[in-house]
Amino acid sequence: MDLVSTARPKTFAAGAALVWRWQRIVWWxxxxxxxLARFATRGMVEHAAPVLNHSLASERLVNGFDVPAMLxxxxxxxxxxEAPGPAVFHYSVIFAIFMIFATGGILATYVFDAKPTTTAxxxxxxxxxxxxxxxxxxxxxxxxxxxxxxxxxxxxxxRIEANSDSPYSSFxxxxxxxxxxxxxxxxxxxxxxxxxxxxxxxDETRMHRTLRRAASLLWRNxxxxxxxxxxxxxxxxxxxxxxxxxxxxxxxxxxxxxxFLLAQVIxxxxxxxxxxxxxxxxxxxxxxxxTSVTEPAVSPPxxxxxxxxxxxxxxx
Amino acid sequence: xxxTSFTIFFAAALLxxxxxxxxxxxxxxxxxxxxxxxxxxxxxxxTRVVAYKIDAKLNTSDHSIDATETLVYRNLTxxxxxxxxxHLYLNGFQPQSTFMTETxxxxxRGTGPDAGWDDKHRGAITVxxxxxEGAGDLTSKMEFIHPxxxxxxxxxxxxxxxxxxxxxxxxARFRMTFHDELPEVLHRTGYxxxxxxxxxxxxxxxxxxxxxxxxxxxxxxxxxxxxxxxxEVNLTLPQDEIVGAGGDLLSTADNPDGTKTVKFHSEDVHxxxxxxxxxxxxxxDSWTGSAGPVKIRVLMSPGNMPSxxxxxxxxxxxxxxxxxxxxxYPYDRITVVDPPHGAFDAGGMEYPTLFTAGTTWFMPKxxxxxxxxxxxxxxxxxxxxxxxxxxxxxxxxxxxxNSYVEAxxxxxxxxxxxxxxNLPFASASNAQLMRIEYISxxxxxxxxxxxxxxxxxxxxxxVTYGKTATVLLTLEKIVGEDTMRAALxxxxxxxxxxxPTGEDFLKxxxxxxxxxxxxxxDQAVYGTRVLDYDIWDxxxxxxxxxxxxxxAKDSSNxxxxxxxxxxxxxxxxxxxxxxxxxxxxxxxxxHWDGRDRWIRYQYDRRATLVSAQLDPGNQIWLDRNSFNNSxxxxxxxxxxxxxxxxxxxxxxxxxxxxxxxx
Numbered sequence: 003m004d005l006v007s008t009a010r011p012k013t014f015a016a017g018a019a020l021v022w023r024w025q026r027i028v029w030w031x032x033x034x035x036x037x038l039a040r041f042a043t044r045g046m047v048e049h050a051a052p053v054l055n056h057s058l059a060s061e062r063l064v065n066g067f068d069v070p071a072m073l074x075x076x077x078x079x080x081x082x083x084e085a086p087g088p089a090v091f092h093y094s095v096i097f098a099i100f101m102i103f104a105t106g107g108i109l110a111t112y113v114f115d116a117k118p119t120t121t122a123x124x125x126x127x128x129x130x131x132x133x134x135x136x137x138x139x140x141x142x143x144x145x146x147x148x149x150x151x152x153x154x155x156x157x158x159x160x161r162i163e164a165n166s167d168s169p170y171s172s173f174x175x176x177x178x179x180x181x182x183x184x185x186x187x188x189x190x191x192x193x194x195x196x197x198x199x200x201x202x203x204x205d206e207t208r209m210h211r212t213l214r215r216a217a218s219l220l221w222r223n224x225x226x227x228x229x230x231x232x233x234x235x236x237x238x239x240x241x242x243x244x245x246x247x248x249x250x251x252x253x254x255x256x257x258x259x260x261x262f263l264l265a266q267v268i269x270x271x272x273x274x275x276x277x278x279x280x281x282x283x284x285x286x287x288x289x290x291x292x293t294s295v296t297e298p299a300v301s302p303p304x305x306x307x308x309x310x311x312x313x314x315x316x317x318x
Numbered sequence: 319x320x321x322t323s324f325t326i327f328f329a330a331a332l333l334x335x336x337x338x339x340x341x342x343x344x345x346x347x348x349x350x351x352x353x354x355x356x357x358x359x360x361x362x363x364x365t366r367v368v369a370y371k372i373d374a375k376l377n378t379s380d381h382s383i384d385a386t387e388t389l390v391y392r393n394l395t396x397x398x399x400x401x402x403x404x405h406l407y408l409n410g411f412q413p414q415s416t417f418m419t420e421t422x423x424x425x426x427r428g429t430g431p432d433a434g435w436d437d438k439h440r441g442a443i444t445v446x447x448x449x450x451e452g453a454g455d456l457t458s459k460m461e462f463i464h465p466x467x468x469x470x471x472x473x474x475x476x477x478x479x480x481x482x483x484x485x486x487x488x489x490a491r492f493r494m495t496f497h498d499e500l501p502e503v504l505h506r507t508g509y510x511x512x513x514x515x516x517x518x519x520x521x522x523x524x525x526x527x528x529x530x531x532x533x534x535x536x537x538x539x540x541x542x543x544x545x546x547x548x549x550e551v552n553l554t555l556p557q558d559e560i561v562g563a564g565g566d567l568l569s570t571a572d573n574p575d576g577t578k579t580v581k582f583h584s585e586d587v588h589x590x591x592x593x594x595x596x597x598x599x600x601x602x603d604s605w606t607g608s609a610g611p612v613k614i615r616v617l618m619s620p621g622n623m624p625s626x627x628x629x630x631x632x633x634x635x636x637x638x639x640x641x642x643x644x645x646x647y648p649y650d651r652i653t654v655v656d657p658p659h660g661a662f663d664a665g666g667m668e669y670p671t672l673f674t675a676g677t678t679w680f681m682p683k684x685x686x687x688x689x690x691x692x693x694x695x696x697x698x699x700x701x702x703x704x705x706x707x708x709x710x711x712x713x714x715x716x717x718x719x720n721s722y723v724e725a726x727x728x729x730x731x732x733x734x735x736x737x738x739x740n741l742p743f744a745s746a747s748n749a750q751l752m753r754i755e756y757i758s759x760x761x762x763x764x765x766x767x768x769x770x771x772x773x774x775x776x777x778x779x780x781v782t783y784g785k786t787a788t789v790l791l792t793l794e795k796i797v798g799e800d801t802m803r804a805a806l807x808x809x810x811x812x813x814x815x816x817x818p819t820g821e822d823f824l825k826x827x828x829x830x831x832x833x834x835x836x837x838x839x840d841q842a843v844y845g846t847r848v849l850d851y852d853i854w855d856x857x858x859x860x861x862x863x864x865x866x867x868x869x870a871k872d873s874s875n876x877x878x879x880x881x882x883x884x885x886x887x888x889x890x891x892x893x894x895x896x897x898x899x900x901x902x903x904x905x906x907x908x909h910w911d912g913r914d915r916w917i918r919y920q921y922d923r924r925a926t927l928v929s930a931q932l933d934p935g936n937q938i939w940l941d942r943n944s945f946n947n948s949x950x951x952x953x954x955x956x957x958x959x960x961x962x963x964x965x966x967x968x969x970x971x972x973x974x975x976x977x978x979x980x
Contacts, residue, residue: 036966038969039969040966042966043962047962050958050961054961055953056953056954058947058950060945060957061957063960064956067745068735070746074754078945093969093973094972094975097976163659167597167620169621250743251742258963262959265963265966269974272971
């Protein structure tokens with residue numbers, strides 16, 4: 003099969019439409035994340051509430067945010083804020099594992115653009131779970147050269163910092179290095195996301211083969227795919243920055259409800275942006291499969307039926 | 319140390335008229351101008367025990383200094399003196415020194431306890447020759463001593479015994495040839511690339527104090543102690559170096575070999591430090607106070623110029639505040655050194671008429687770190703520079719008093735609650751951060767402990783700075799702000815250009831306040847008791863509680879018994895006020911002496927409890943936990959919701975990040 007670029011300018015918008023069409027997925031992931039976050043903070047609330055709810059000193063946290071007041075709470079011998087740190091990390095790990103599990107069903111929905119039944123959805127989740135775990139292992143291995151690069155950049159940074167009279171030199175280097183590392187990480191993410199899409203679309207069981215195919219596709223369509231991902235990421239960052247600016251600088255100091263809602267809007271958008279990337283990639287691959295040709299032809303190319311996937315057909 | 323303080327002072331007409339008594343107003347020469355016409359030494363500010371004359375040459379190729387020193391020591395001890403101890407501080411920067419050994423155990427500024435040894439941090443001062451006029455070459459008579467420990471490898475103090483004693487009121491003239499090896503910036507001094515900050519660099523004689531020589535070894539958590547006198551210093555260094563020093567620049571002369579020799583003179587000071595870099599940008603300004611004009615010279619490093627106006631503004635504000643609150647600044651100059659990036663460890667340090675500040679190229683205006691460091695380090699011109707306490711044994715007298723004054727002056731200049739952090743979404747006051755420092759080490763060491771004997775470096779910093787400031791803030795509430803201000807002013811006037819002790823300071827407060835404060839000082843200064851009161855319980859109950867809702871329809875007539883139990887959790891005893899408020903708008907104020915462990919108040923009235931609050935005026939800064947000082951019946955969940963929002967958001971973000979990775 004000839005791997006000709008089939009970049010579609012409308013994939014960016016079509017991906018958003020796909021996410022919107024199946025927005026219940028966005029809400030579902032958001033709700034799971036919120037519930038886990040609530041659990042993560044429960045310990046802190048249980049310890050801190052008896053202290054704060056009946057103390058006049060808590061006004062210092064309500065009217066503005068008095069940093070020493072927060073520090074005073076933290077450094078008390080029996081600090082009510084001592085517990086929550088590990089819990090936050092643990093629940094975040096649980097969410098990450100949940101997302102590995104749910105990705106199979108999500109991608110199946112996007113790839114086949116069909117309304118899934120609950121059974122079919124979770125069948126897809128389970129069907130691909132261990133494949134994605136194997137992909138995760140490959141991804142962690144792929145992170146190693148990036149880690150080496152980060153360490154090398156760190157050494158160069160220290161040398162510049164020590165030898166340069168100007169404080170800007172090291173900062174500019176840090177900025178450049180961070181940008182390169184960020185783009186590399188995005189590239190890796192794009193590659194492995196595409197591998198996941200191929201695994202679902204083609205029901206591929208061999209992940210190394212999937213990775214090779216994804217790498218080949220990415221190599222030949224790098225510009226369009228990377229730009230697709232980057233645009234969505236930039237939108238997500240811009241929106242988050244605006245939201246945080248609004249939260250920190252323009253909301254009333256005592257506001258809790260508005261602050262909570264704004265924070266959750268930011269989270270929803272970030273979740274949606276991530277799924278937007280997945281949907282766009284799934285759409286791209288689906289259209290690639292539909293339009294890819296083996297020889298030049300005057301007549302319209304033959305239609306290629308997607309590979310039969312028994313558990314997905316149950317959705318229809 | 320890295321602290322900020324500032325003072326504002328204004329002098330009354332009396333002080334203005336007394337300007338002429340305070341000594342010569344030496345005009346400051348610019349580079350390459352001729353020296354002033356006359357230098358008068360008739361109106362000394364201090365008792366000048368020492369007169370140093372140093373000729374030094376900086377070797378930039380190997381970061382060393384070759385120098386000769388002539389020290390004329392006036393024996394004002396009242397006794398014949400035959401043995402003289404000297405500090406050699408730079409020898410502390412060696413692996414087996416007491417300084418390094420203590421750093422290895424408990425850390426020091428800029429260095430953690432497990433920091434490994436790096437040879438670039440090696441420093442040394444070697445006295446190759448020592449002669450005494452009338453006694454000849456006594457080089458072989460030099461012996462290293464260890465007055466503080468048995469570390470035979472420590473060479474930061476040596477003593478020499480003269481063949482014959484020096485009679486009282488006579489002078490001894492020492493001539494020394496010495497060589498400095500400067501470390502890469504470590505613990506305030508050294509070089510970084512072509513920047514030099516040179517402090518504690520010459521053999522410095524000890525102080526005869528309390529009828530004995532006081533000449534401690536250099537410790538990880540000690541500073542310095544020396545006698546007042548004069549300094550004449552000739553520095554020879556490359557012509558492209560821009561030099562700053564704690565003295566008046568008298569002359570600059572170019573030498574044929576590409577060097578130049580700059581001559582400085584300083585009087586009524588107890589130390590001399592200097593800095594050099596070819597990359598400084600010099601900013602000159604001036605301020606006029608009750609003692610006359612003060613020339614301000616700021617040496618800015620590359621990249622930090624945006625902080626220059628902040629430095630100058632903070633310095634002027636601090637000068638004015640000190641002039642008004644404490645007393646006049648008698649010198650005609652002050653130099654501010656901005657260390658370059660990578661040399662931050664040279665920042666935040668004080669020397670007579672010169673101090674180092676510290677900033678970064680990106681410093682938001684709402685983060686008042688540059689202002690804070692200028693304020694604090696200038697404050698040391700008073701607490702240490704003029705009121706020259708023993709920083710080894712009474713570190714709290716300079717750092718702690720300075721920190722208290724810093725808290726007051728920063729609040730006056732930049733706002734009570736925003737004096738260190740002033741952002742739209744967060745704020746912090748300097749005084750409250752001092753209190754946080756204290757809380758973090760509330761019970762380990764008394765503030766009067768010798769500086770090198772604290773449990774670790776963090777405790778030294780937290781207690782000498784934070785706890786002392788908090789003790790004084792609490793004391794201010796006890797005696798009144800005006801009295802405290804008067805006491806500091808009196809303390810300054812009594813002991814400027816002298817070496818007071820802690821007892822001198824505390825007695826001054828008692829004298830001015832006309833109160834016996836021993837009960838407070840014993841606990842706060844000499845003890846480690848922790849102050850913590852809490853509302854143990856507060857609730858209202860129906861008086862006829864056994865009757866079932868007998869007066870439900872007319873509950874306003876029902877009598878309630880309200881109990882408020884106040885508990886002293888800590889061992890520090892301090893009288894405290896308790897305010898109890900009821901739902902009929904009435905309130906009661908109780909005054910408890912705090913001697914017993916707890917006390918219970920009981921009220922019978924036709925009203926129920928709304929709130930009980932200890933220390934309603936927030937005067938007891940020493941109370942370790944302000945969150946248990948009150949109880950409000952009506953729950954207010956806004957604070958917990960706010961914290962929970964932030965925590966949930968953070969957790970969700972972390973989850974999304976981890977899922978992105980996986």
